[in-house]
Amino acid sequence: MPAPMSGHSKWSTIKRKKGATDAARGKVFTKIAREIMVAAKEGGGDPDGNPRLRTALNAARSANMPKDNQERAIKKGLGELEGVSFEEVLYEGRGPEGTAFVLEVLTDNRKRTVPELRHIFGKNGGEMGSTGSATWMFDHKGVVMVAKEKIDENALMELCLEAGAEDVQDEDEVWVVTCETSSFSDVESALAQLEPESAEIQWVTRPENTFPLEGGGAEAVARLWAKLDDQDDVQKVYCNAELPDEIMEAHGL
Structure with missing residues (x-):
């Protein structure tokens, strides 16, 4: 089994934002609305035939978006x-x-977005990199999270194998199903009846590149992570660091 995933997704942690301030909720709504717009533009307005739109609308419902x-x-x-x-x-x-x-960024103006991101990295102990400077440490995978109460492992494995999934991991209260991006639509459709907690394409850290941190180093990474996550054009942030839960939560991640 691969090591637990390291990464962060606006959709998969959306429930933590439910009690957030109106301003924070507004930012979440803005990000989800952008994702819905792009998904509809790419694959049409029918969620039944557009897995990306279906995923975005599920996130919208989880966030109580009108x-x-x-x-x-x-x-x-x-x-x-x-x-x-x-x-x-x-x-x-x-x-x-x-x-x-x-x-992962959705922007209407790269000339605005790039300097803002460069500033955030620079002010928080990091720097922007060139294409390929970080992605080589990650795999691009379809990831579907299903609550354990919805299905037992054997039944889930059967569904997943038929749909072309690669792996099922046991993580706390959820099953985490991973697949190649080419199989994501089939896997997501096969598991849709289970009303997944989240279903999306993610950048998943390769086990050999996972970076456990604690103490001051973890705090510094979390500060940068939170600043990037808060930037309006940034949809999703992935990092190869594994940080303690209490530090992640303290920074709203």
């Missing part, structure tokens, strides 16, 4: 309402202690 907001974002993505056009970009960088960061 239905009107969801529908408006879909219409903007389809061009039925006037809206800004967003571009998907991947950025990479290094953080304190030599940690690696991968950022």
Whole structure:
């Protein structure tokens, strides 16, 4: 079995944000709306035939995002309402202690986004990197998280094998199913009946590149992580550091 995943996703930790301030909730809504728009633009407005849109709408429901907001974002993505056009970009960088960061970004203006990200890295002990400087430490995988109460391991394994999944891991209260990105649509569809906690394509740290940290080093990485996560154009942040839960939670991660 691979080591537990190291990474961070706005969708998979959305439940922690439910009690957040209105300002924080507004940021979450903005990020989800952008994802809905891009998903609809790419794959159409029917979630049944668009796994990426289905995933984004599940995140919206988990975050208690109003239905009107969801529908408006879909219409903007389809061009039925006037809206800004967003571009998907991947950025990479290094953080304190030599940690690696991968950022999935949706921006309408790279000339604004890049200096802001460079500033955040520089002020928090890191630096922006070139293409490939961090992603080599990660694998791009489909990841589906299913609550254990929904299904037992044997039944889940049977479903997953038929759909083309690679692995099922036991992590606390959830099963974590991983697959190649080419199989994600089939795996996500096969498990949709179980109402997964999250289902998305992620950058998963390779076991040999996982970086456990504690103390001051962990705090420094968490500060940078939180600043990047808070930047408006950043949709998802992945880092190869494994930090203590209490430090992650203290920084809202």
